[in-house]
Amino acid sequence: MWLHDGRVVHSEVTDTGFDPQSIVRGFVSREQHDAVVATGYGRHVARELLGCQVVTEIKAYARGAAHLFPGAAAVLDIGGQDTKVIALGPGGSVADFEMNDKCAAGTGKFLEVMASALGFTLDELADAALLADSGIQVSSMCTVFAESEVTGLVHRGVDRGRIARGLHESVVKRTHGSLKRTGAGMPLVFAGGVANNRAMIELLSTTLQSALLIPDNAQTVGALGAALSHAD
Amino acid sequence: MSDAPVDYRPMWTELGLDLEAHDALLGAVGPMYANAYMAQEGRPEGTGYFDFVMSEIHGLRIKELDDFRKAGNKVVGTFCLYVPEEIVRAHGAQCVGLCAGAEFAYDEVERILPRNTCSLIKSFMGFKLGKVCPYMEESDLVIGEATCDGKKKAYELLGELHNVHVMELPQMKRERDKEFWRAEVRDLISKLEELTGNTMTEETLRSAIKEVNDKRRALQRVWKTRKADPVPISGKDALLATQIAFYDDVPRFTQMVNNLADEVEQRVADGVGVAPKGAKRVLVTGAPMSIPNWKIHDIVETSGGVIVSEEMCTGSRYYDKLVDEDGATMDELIDGIADKYLDINCACFTPNEGRMEDILAMAKDWNVDGILHYSLQFCGPYQIEATQVERVAKDAGIPILKIDTDYSMEDVGQLSTRVEAFLEML
Ligand code: SF4
Numbered sequence: 001m002w003l004h005d006g007r008v009v010h011s012e013v014t015d016t017g018f019d020p021q022s023i024v025r026g027f028v029s030r031e032q033h034d035a036v037v038a039t040g041y042g043r044h045v046a047r048e049l050l051g052c053q054v055v056t057e058i059k060a061y062a063r064g065a066a067h068l069f070p071g072a073a074a075v076l077d078i079g080g081q082d083t084k085v086i087a088l089g090p091g092g093s094v095a096d097f098e099m100n101d102k103c104a105a106g107t108g109k110f111l112e113v114m115a116s117a118l119g120f121t122l123d124e125l126a127d128a129a130l131l132a133d134s135g136i137q138v139s140s141m142c143t144v145f146a147e148s149e150v151t152g153l154v155h156r157g158v159d160r161g162r163i164a165r166g167l168h169e170s171v172v173k174r175t176h177g178s179l180k181r182t183g184a185g186m187p188l189v190f191a192g193g194v195a196n197n198r199a200m201i202e203l204l205s206t207t208l209q210s211a212l213l214i215p216d217n218a219q220t221v222g223a224l225g226a227a228l229s230h231a232d
Numbered sequence: 233m234s235d236a237p238v239d240y241r242p243m244w245t246e247l248g249l250d251l252e253a254h255d256a257l258l259g260a261v262g263p264m265y266a267n268a269y270m271a272q273e274g275r276p277e278g279t280g281y282f283d284f285v286m287s288e289i290h291g292l293r294i295k296e297l298d299d300f301r302k303a304g305n306k307v308v309g310t311f312c313l314y315v316p317e318e319i320v321r322a323h324g325a326q327c328v329g330l331c332a333g334a335e336f337a338y339d340e341v342e343r344i345l346p347r348n349t350c351s352l353i354k355s356f357m358g359f360k361l362g363k364v365c366p367y368m369e370e371s372d373l374v375i376g377e378a379t380c381d382g383k384k385k386a387y388e389l390l391g392e393l394h395n396v397h398v399m400e401l402p403q404m405k406r407e408r409d410k411e412f413w414r415a416e417v418r419d420l421i422s423k424l425e426e427l428t429g430n431t432m433t434e435e436t437l438r439s440a441i442k443e444v445n446d447k448r449r450a451l452q453r454v455w456k457t458r459k460a461d462p463v464p465i466s467g468k469d470a471l472l473a474t475q476i477a478f479y480d481d482v483p484r485f486t487q488m489v490n491n492l493a494d495e496v497e498q499r500v501a502d503g504v505g506v507a508p509k510g511a512k513r514v515l516v517t518g519a520p521m522s523i524p525n526w527k528i529h530d531i532v533e534t535s536g537g538v539i540v541s542e543e544m545c546t547g548s549r550y551y552d553k554l555v556d557e558d559g560a561t562m563d564e565l566i567d568g569i570a571d572k573y574l575d576i577n578c579a580c581f582t583p584n585e586g587r588m589e590d591i592l593a594m595a596k597d598w599n600v601d602g603i604l605h606y607s608l609q610f611c612g613p614y615q616i617e618a619t620q621v622e623r624v625a626k627d628a629g630i631p632i633l634k635i636d637t638d639y640s641m642e643d644v645g646q647l648s649t650r651v652e653a654f655l656e657m658l
């Protein structure tokens with residue numbers, strides 16, 4: 001993402017693939033710039049390559065979300081591999097945060113694995129969950145155990161929609177716990193890949209009794225925040 | 233480490249080590265040390281001694297212990313801070329710490345211990361079963377202690393493979409617990425008399441108390457210089473000093489640490505540091521970190537923070553208090569030892585308010601920006617007590633990060649992100 005005077009002039013999403021070095025090099029050479037800030041899992045690789053400043057995704061998300069939604073009190077980011085909850089302080093600073101542990105429980109990956117166990121695409125999984133009037137409880141949060149639990153339910157002839165709803169409910173419940181522990185207030189910015197999931201949005205806002213602030217481009221909130229943090 | 237000038241293999245074979253497995257262990261620790269330690273910039277020169285000790289960790293020091301035993305003396309291995317080193321030394325024996333800080337032979341360990349056992353216990357069991365720890369094999373007696381349930385039960389299994397004596401520890405610190413513990417220390421005396429054939433005298437005891445206190449005083453000197461900003465020595469090097477304190481020759485180690493203290497005190501006077509002035513200052517509190525467990529220190533210090541104090545058994549709990557040297561009689565001296573040891577604030581005790589007080593006082597005196605609570609997965613005492621630590625930290629307005637981890641390296645990427653974000657937040 002390229003910023004000029006705090007305004008986005010260009011933004012692009014690319015997969016770093018198997019050769020992150022040359023992808024990064026090509027990417028930054030695309031437009032003129034005075035400074036680069038890297039964030040995300042590969043930030044240190046980028047720093048070695050470009051000698052640039054780095055910020056963690058926590059700070060970047062906080063900064064980006066607060067910029068897009070000046071009244072926001074907290075950020076929830078559910079990505080493919082991890083979940084972050086950030087309670088915001090003044091000016092988009094981080095007051096407290098929490099990240100999930102090593103495993104994929106409660107992340108986008110969890111929903112992906114469950115969708116395929118039910119023979120759904122991710123969109124179908126969310127739609128089915130919304131159509132079902134009640135969820136069936138799935139007790140395992142561990143992706144591996146939950147998958148066999150789901151398979152067991154399917155074999156017993158339980159309605160797939162109710163299972164789908166139950167799965168979303170369990171992610172919401174876990175997320176809610178993490179929001180409470182962090183002392184995250186409302187309104188909440190919901191970002192990351194899973195923020196495109198309609199069932200998650202609906203169930204989460206019902207649980208929180210608050211509308212969620214969803215960025216138009218949930219995938220670049222971190223990049224925006226990183227670029228903004230250069231001025232700090 | 234592999235190109236040691238002297239061939240120690242015959243000695244290792246004689247000790248019953250599995251040479252191939254042992255090579256694999258040393259082959260892993262060497263690069264770990266190089267990455268974590270040699271890459272640091274601006275280390276005090278006095279840390280050169282630690283580099284030397286580390287390079288001879290299974291060589292020269294073992295040879296010394298070997299010679300010591302061949303001259304008819306005894307070596308005693310310990311796992312926990314509660315075993316009084318003074319008493320061991322007063323019997324003419326030497327103490328070595330056996331706590332292990334690396335994953336080894338887990339496949340064999342998991343045949344006898346559940347997978348969800350803390351890394352520390354699994355590790356010492358792995359070192360024993362994998363036949364890779366020369367310190368264990370040089371120990372004529374291993375002294376365990378009834379602290380957490382995991383260790384208690386593991387000592388029963390270890391007792392099938394090694395000569396083990398377990399000290400019972402009270403779980404509270406009331407008057408009657410104190411009496412109980414004083415008696416337990418006296419039982420240890422009989423045990424050691426039997427082992428060594430020596431009877432301790434007031435003189436040997438006094439000199440042992442003095443020697444071990446001197447070791448603590450030297451470590452305290454280094455610890456106190458870490459109050460300065462910029463900090464004159466890295467947390468990593470300070471941690472290493474404490475780790476080595478558990479098995480090195482006592483008078484020599486004390487001398488070397490005093491030399492280091494002279495140097496770092498001078499650094500403070502000159503305003504010289506290992507990190508820039510204003511680097512975020514972190515206090516680490518929690519379970520012990522044994523060699524080669526440098527994971528958390530390495531993450532914090534490569535992320536731009538500095539660790540200025542460790543409230544743990546490989547830290548202040550080891551050296552912050554001294555044994556009373558003025559007892560008039562043998563009995564008073566022994567009671568003085570028992571009382572000082574019972575005053576260690578370990579999470580196996582209930583309640584453990586002393587630890588909260590220590591943490592808060594340290595946070596203030598060492599000018600700490602944030603606290604990092606470190607616990608091992610499956611360790612009930614520290615994982616649960618983290619809640620109280622978090623509460624007192626928050627009440628005092630000090631940010632805290634709680635980390636639950638193990639000896640594996642698989643979560644390093646994720647932990648780095650959390651630690652960096654924590655440092656950014658301070
Ligand atoms: S944490 Fe407790 S049980 Fe463990 S070594 Fe320290 S005093 Fe002993």
Ligand code: SF4
Pocket residue numbers: 350351352353379380381382383519520580608610611612613614
């Ligand atoms: S870390 Fe916890 S579980 Fe492990 S030995 Fe120490 S007190 Fe016991």
